[in-house]
Amino acid sequence: MMNCIFNARTSRYLPQQLAATAENYETENFHYDHSTNSLDCKLLTKNPYCSYFQQIYPTIINEHELNNDMLNVIHSYTNSHANECYMKTNLNLLSANFDDIDWLYVNKLRSLIRGLNQSNLKHVYYRGLTLSDKEIQYYLDKMNECYYTNSFLSFTIDRLLIYSGNSIIILKTDNSSELAKKNLANIWKWSANTEEKEALLAVGTKLKVISVHYFGYKWEIEVELVEDEEEQHQNTSLT
16 A cells, blocks of 8 residues: 555556546546546455465475575565566556566465464564555544555564655554464565565455554554455365
8 A cells, every 4th residue: 555656667567548547547446646646545345366366385484495486586576776576566466457467476475475484573563655645544444444455565673764754554463363474474584675674564465454643743554464254265165
């Protein structure tokens, strides 16, 4: 979830009809404001990516079992200065531009996050970002309700390292089940930017909005990892 500006750089990874429209444009995934050239990303009540998900790697991956292919997936995503893998992947996901999504890469990254066997997950993670007024309202409207993430999301364990936007997402895991925690992984050890102390949250993760408050100069939005009953049902059906 982020406020995205439609420009020469981002337009390559967004629906082409946005370049031709002279008015506002709305889908189930986003609202496009023509006057500001910005996309307001909605909070999804259903997971539109389920049918595309595949587990490429083993369901349990110990850190010493990470191979070059897995490490390259992490490095390419976090090395945004050298390539636009991060932007391409997430903008295509955010706008549900399914035909242009590299599903092999998405599933590799998601499988890696969900497969990593880690016992050192923190109770709290932080993400700084810039949200529009409309996107803030989406969160206010979702108080005590759940939604699905519409992209991969980067968090940090150090609040002092967050991006200096107008909002901060505070992700809590202390009351989350082990199944819910599978969608989060500490990856800074293998990141192109280890100093960011980064953790990655998988696309299609179910979160619950706990609180939304404005403290002086920044919105603070608390969310919690929760289990996805639909995913549990699908897994049960396959066994």
